Amino acid sequence: xxxxxxxxxxxxxISYGKYNLFMVARFLCNGLVTFIFTNVGRIEKSxxxxxxxxxxxxxxFSFFIGTKANSIRRAVAEVQYxxxxxxxxxxxxxxxxxAHENIPVPDGALFLIGDSIMxxxxxxxxLQRFQTANYGIRGDNIRGVLERINTNQLAxxxxxxxxxxxxxxxxxxxxxxxxxxxxxLSSNLCSIGAPVYWLSTLPVNPGEYQRExxxxxxxxxxxxxxxxxxxxxxxxxxxxxxPRINYIDxxxxxTGIDGVLLVDKTIDGLHxxxxxxxxxxxxxxxIYLQ
Numbered sequence: 001x002x003x004x005x006x007x008x009x010x011x012x013x014i015s016y017g018k019y020n021l022f023m024v025a026r027f028l029c030n031g032l033v034t035f036i037f038t039n040v041g042r043i044e045k046s047x048x049x050x051x052x053x054x055x056x057x058x059x060x061f062s063f064f065i066g067t068k069a070n071s072i073r074r075a076v077a078e079v080q081y082x083x084x085x086x087x088x089x090x091x092x093x094x095x096x097x098x099a100h101e102n103i104p105v106p107d108g109a110l111f112l113i114g115d116s117i118m119x120x121x122x123x124x125x126x127l128q129r130f131q132t133a134n135y136g137i138r139g140d141n142i143r144g145v146l147e148r149i150n151t152n153q154l155a156x157x158x159x160x161x162x163x164x165x166x167x168x169x170x171x172x173x174x175x176x177x178x179x180x181x182x183x184x185l186s187s188n189l190c191s192i193g194a195p196v197y198w199l200s201t202l203p204v205n206p207g208e209y210q211r212e213x214x215x216x217x218x219x220x221x222x223x224x225x226x227x228x229x230x231x232x233x234x235x236x237x238x239x240x241x242x243p244r245i246n247y248i249d250x251x252x253x254x255t256g257i258d259g260v261l262l263v264d265k266t267i268d269g270l271h272x273x274x275x276x277x278x279x280x281x282x283x284x285x286x287i288y289l290q
């Protein structure tokens with residue numbers, strides 16, 4: 001399954017078929033367990049022990065099926081894009097890529113690129129001052145940005161602002177293992193004529209992240225402040241050789257003395273709240289107007 005284009009390939013369709021079969025099997029298991037429990041009073045005592053053992057086996061099997069199905073969903077994303085996201089993010093990414101390819105970057109525009117934090121940036125907060133082209137895509141990672149960055153498209157951009165990397169950490173990548181991709185991305189950005197402002201990856205709020213994100217997606221790796229700090233060090237070293245790239249440490253604006261994302265700046269420990277977005281817009285504006 002070598003394809004990593006925007007549209008699913010044959011292997012993806014086979015994997016989605018397996019996923020659907022697993023979920024049907026899980027539904028049947030759950031239905032059978034429910035039927036046995038609701039009718040247990042009508043079953044002879046000699047059969048109850050056997051049936052209860054069978055129920056336990058079915059519950060375990062149902063859990064296994066659910067785990068296997070989720071593994072298939074993530075495997076499809078890993079094959080197609082090189083990182084772990086859910087298929088619905090693949091579809092959204094493909095749609096965004098198509099839209100971005102057909103929309104030229106206006107001359108002198110502030111070009112934003114990155115993951116969901118950039119995508120969710122309310123551009124009206126920036127459009128009051130200058131024209132903005134938002135090319136953020138939720139779920140994207142370093143390699144994804146590297147593959148979709150179009151230096152020709154950016155030839156007339158006024159400036160480029162990038163923030164990327166937290167999804168790589170969530171997928172289990174180590175900061176050191178991302179250095180090669182970061183250097184390649186830095187080299188590509190260095191080849192454009194516009195100045196580049198590379199914002200430090202923000203830390204999470206561990207308490208909120210545990211409650212709001214890990215409870216829904218327990219297979220993710222929490223990007224702890226220590227991991228994010230290590231990633232930012234790799235970003236800094238990877239961009240140091242390019243005079244066009246300005247690394248901007250924005251941690252102090254978003255964190256407290258404990259070094260974690262402030263609660264009022266986030267909605268789930270990772271993504272920014274309206275307060276956080278307004279602050280990020282202000283940071284970007286101040287950088288661009290320097």
